[in-house]
Amino acid sequence: MKYTQTTLDKLEDILGESEYVVRYERGTFQSGWCLLEAKRIVVLNKFLNIEGRINTLMEIIPQLSIDYDKLTLESQKLYEEVVKKSATAA
Template sequence: MGVKYTKSYLDKIENLFSQSAYHLRYEKGNFKSGYCILKSTRVVIVNKYFTLEGKINALLDIIKELQLNPKSFEDKKAQEFLIELQQTELKL
């Protein structure tokens, strides 16, 4: 599956975080990678000044790093979407 850089695609990814144990926030910050993961408090912070493409790429990186379990999601569509995202390779 290819990555789509649209607002609705970003909304779908954000919806995954709302269903997970992690809380997603957009804030300003000087993060070298563009995001910060606070695993002990289960908070993910993404630079709010990123472009749409930057936010999507950062969230995809975070999903791969967190290794979320699709079975922990109750919604079947969310499970399938997460599996697709985990198989997606970003090409720069």
């Protein structure tokens, strides 16, 4: 996977299509992110570079309850790739 703004946008689209809001804020995050599940908000450290943001989203996405049927075809393919990478890393 390439570490570009386009890839980051596509990962954010997966969350957006699943009714999650992605916000970039400053704060003391242990792992660079915070998840407010009740409000469906993902907060990332705004000081992360693009590579850090992509890696963080790839870590978070498999942990969330994503409604696969709500995703566009392109997002479904990327979601499957992210989940597969997560499963092989575990």
